[in-house]
Each structure stands twice: as structure tokens, then as C-alpha cells.
Amino acid sequence: MAFWALAGEGCAVAASEDQPVSKIVVLMGAPGAGKGTQAGLLSRRFGWPKISTGDILRELANTDSELGHKVREIQASGQLVSDDVLAEIVRERTSRTDCLNGYILDGYPRTLNQAELMLELAEAQGKEPVVVNLATRPETLRERLSSRLICPRCAEIYNDVTNPPREANRCDRCGAVLQHRSDDDPQAIAKRLEVYRDQTEPLIEFFRKRGLLTEISGEQPLDVTFEQLTRLLGPA
Numbered sequence: 001m002a003f004w005a006l007a008g009e010g011c012a013v014a015a016s017e018d019q020p021v022s023k024i025v026v027l028m029g030a031p032g033a034g035k036g037t038q039a040g041l042l043s044r045r046f047g048w049p050k051i052s053t054g055d056i057l058r059e060l061a062n063t064d065s066e067l068g069h070k071v072r073e074i075q076a077s078g079q080l081v082s083d084d085v086l087a088e089i090v091r092e093r094t095s096r097t098d099c100l101n102g103y104i105l106d107g108y109p110r111t112l113n114q115a116e117l118m119l120e121l122a123e124a125q126g127k128e129p130v131v132v133n134l135a136t137r138p139e140t141l142r143e144r145l146s147s148r149l150i151c152p153r154c155a156e157i158y159n160d161v162t163n164p165p166r167e168a169n170r171c172d173r174c175g176a177v178l179q180h181r182s183d184d185d186p187q188a189i190a191k192r193l194e195v196y197r198d199q200t201e202p203l204i205e206f207f208r209k210r211g212l213l214t215e216i217s218g219e220q221p222l223d224v225t226f227e228q229l230t231r232l233l234g235p236a
């Protein structure tokens, strides 16, 4: 049979013996642990898209699709988007071809129910979930969060202590003047760390019990953490 006959069937690509199973990467860790930065680095290194449910919801709310209407309706009523709707959104987004070789989830799952749904999705997609907890002490988190800088133009994140821009207060990528985030003041930081502990730590236990969790220290310099993540997830 000619190769083009196979290509025309639109069949799912089966993982062969010499081809590694593609991965769903879930980075866990408190605000300030470096999740966003590492997710961005990994996305560039492996070519896996970073899937942010927050970004997708914002995009969807501006579209004319059925799902877009549903999201607008829910948000207008002041309610949170349900786990089922979120799961549907994630399923749809991660079914696109750019996710075939793997993808990185950012800000999802946040609840035990979402975690269950994510594992069902992984099974349906034939992908291997890899959950990494960037374990970081509260003192370190507080120090980092209070020295965090963000680019108002391209959203790149810097840190005066751990990841300073090449030129003081200027974005390396686009040259815009960097800003402190308004939710990085001490009281707001304490609140965010508390919310994180209450909501997300049960998830870490959930994944640990299923043998899916890898702990990597979030205390180390960025490039050391990135090196360890790359070794865990590679080869691309």
C-alpha cells in the first residue's frame, strides 16, 4: 500500500515501540515556586504548547461559538465555570494537532475532581501524565514574590533576586519597562500562599498516592531546576 493511502484515512497515530509515549506535564507548586517560568522554558525546549485554562476562557468569552456563549453566560451570572465545562474546554484544546507530541498544563487541575478528569483525559488520549511538584519553603516564596517583576507588554516574568533582566527594569524580549505586580504586596502574598495551601496541597497527595508525582526542589537556581526537569521529561 502506498504511504498516501494510509495518510488519507485520518486514523489516530499509534505510539510504536521506538517512539516514546507523549506526555502531559502538570507543574505544581505555590505561587513563587517558578511554575510559570519553567513551563515557558519547557515549552520552548520541547515544542510542547503551554495550555492555560485562564487564557482559553478569556479567548472563548470573545468568540461566537456555542462554548463561548456558555462561558459568557456563566461569567455574567457571577459563577465559576464548572469542572465539566472546564474539562470539555481542555479536551477540545488538547485534541488539536499541536498537542500530539505532548503539552504542558498551566493552572489546571486545581481541584481533586479536575485531577480525576485530567487522568481520564490522559487515558483517552494515550498520554502519560507527569506531575512535578516544585517544593519550595514559605520563606523563599515570600522573598521571591515580593521581588517579582512582570513585563506589561509581553507578560514575561522576572525576579530581582533569582532571574533579573539583563538591563535593570527592562524586558529582555521586548524592551518594555518592567512593573511590580499589584497582587505582590505582603498581605496579598500571605493570602495567596494560604489559599494555595488549602486548595492545592490535597492534589499533591492525590498524585503522590497514584505514583505520578516527582518532587523537584524549587529552592535552586532556575537553570538547575530546568536542567532536572529536562532530564525527567526528555528526550523530546
Ligand SMILES: [Zn+2]
Binding pocket: 151, 152, 153, 154, 155, 156, 171, 172, 173, 174, 175, 176
Ligand atoms: Zn516584554
